[in-house]
Amino acid sequence: MNLKPTRLLLSMGLILSSSTALAAVSEQDAARLGQSLTPMGAEQAGNTEGTIPAWNGGLPPADNRYQDPFADEQPLFEINAGNAEQHKDKLSPGQLAMLQKYPDSFKMKVYPSHRTAAVPDNIQHSMRQNAVRAILSDDGNGIQQLSEGVAFPIPNNGLEAIWNHMTRYRGGSLARTFVQVPVNANGSFTPVKIYEKMAWPNYLENNKPGKNDNILFYFVQQVKAPTRLTGNVLLVHETIDQITQPRQAWSYNAGQRRVRRAPQIAYDAPGTATDGQRTTDNLDMFNGAPDRYNWKLVGKQEMYIPYNNFKLADRSLKYDEILQPGHLNPELTRYELHRVWKVEATLKDGERHIYAKRTFYLDEDSWQISVVDHFDGRGELWRVGEAFQFQYRDVQVPWITAETLYDLQSGRYLVGGLTNEEGNGFDFSQRFKYKEFTPQAIRRMGKR
DSSP, X not given: OXXXXXXXXXXXXXXXXXXXXXXXXXXXXXXXXXXXXXXXSOBXXXXXXXXXXXXXXXXXXXXXXXXXXXXXXXXSEEEOTTTGGGGGGGSOHHHHHHHHHSXXXXXXXXXXOOOOOOOOHHHHHHHHHHHHHOEEEGGGTEEESXXXXXXXXXXXXXXXXXXXXXXSOOOSEEEEEEEEEEEOTTSOBOOEEEEEEEEOGGGSBTOOTTTTXXXXXXXXXXXXXXXXXXXXXXXXXXXXXTTTSOOEEEEEETTTTEEEEOTTSSTTSBOTTSTTXXXXXXXXXXXXXXXXXXXXXXXXXXXXXXXXXXXXXXXXXXXHHHEETTEEOTTSOOEEEEXXXXXXXXXXXXXXXXXXXXXXXXXXXXXXXXXXXXXXXXXXXXXXXXXXXXXETTTTEEEEEEEEEEETTTSOEEEEEEOTTSTTOEETTOOOBGGGXXXXXXXXXXXX
């Protein structure tokens, strides 16, 4: 893939060992943040060809998050099965496989690149602190001295890079209503409406210092439709070090009318209401404990990834306009050329997971995983994930407007995060109390 070695990789002496924690970067290196590097650690300059622009602060804030600032732009070109070979050095194997599997319908419209990712000033300051203080511990399964936002804006290895995705800023506190849709090979589907609320400890009302030392965030998920699935609620206390303190999860079953601990909500357990089309750790492209894999930071490369998908987020669209047999409607998706970090995760000897290998491509500006290729135990490419990035301009949150997981073997796929028919979808103004993330609270919620 024409990879170039990253100048940020450290010597072999910094490889993880069971007895040491990795050091943070020096003050001198951290001083590059906001200078030659963006506050999140991306290269501030554009590429030499001029096809990737310099980062100039990201997309300016706007009250209307859904107004498309690039609505008048036309595609530069289209990648399809006929010309995919010409562009293969900037595509993942999974993207190439999608073009080959659906030669008559799947295509990638490539638009001018815009580096729109931006976060609030206080998060920029917090990430600067992380650069010099945050360190991996417990063989990389935990982080010490973590402040809000990306933990390792100048990453030294694959584990730090994947932790950046998991610790990136997502608004601090929010409620969202969206649909998750398992789409059959023939294009038929039944949307599953889901309500979720999330809060990072610093955003909880009456938060007590020390109470949440190993908590990354609190999470509640409630299925609202269809009727056959309603009433079930999931509660998660997402821990940072899930080896020392495993993820704490509870589920309320409406049929049994009781709350139970749910230790199985992790790794490759089937995701909620997905018809078996994704694992628990597929949500948000990757989440949870990284301990079952060896992580390798391969380097940085240029790649066509879903970006600035304002058109896909249009409130006038209906779900049956977006969802087609095999994949999303390519007339509504937007791809741009950006720099990404390539990270390979290979299953450790003696560990179990349905994915023997995963290759992640992380956007350098936001640390959002943009594309991920999943391989089965035979080494065959199985599922391809894409995150359709979107800047929530009203709150300066770089996130997504949809995520997909395409099954190359069955022809089915899963899409999550769609909010086109759900009003505003994401509400970042919500604030919660700790008591709203307790087993007692989900018992009260779980009524049909």
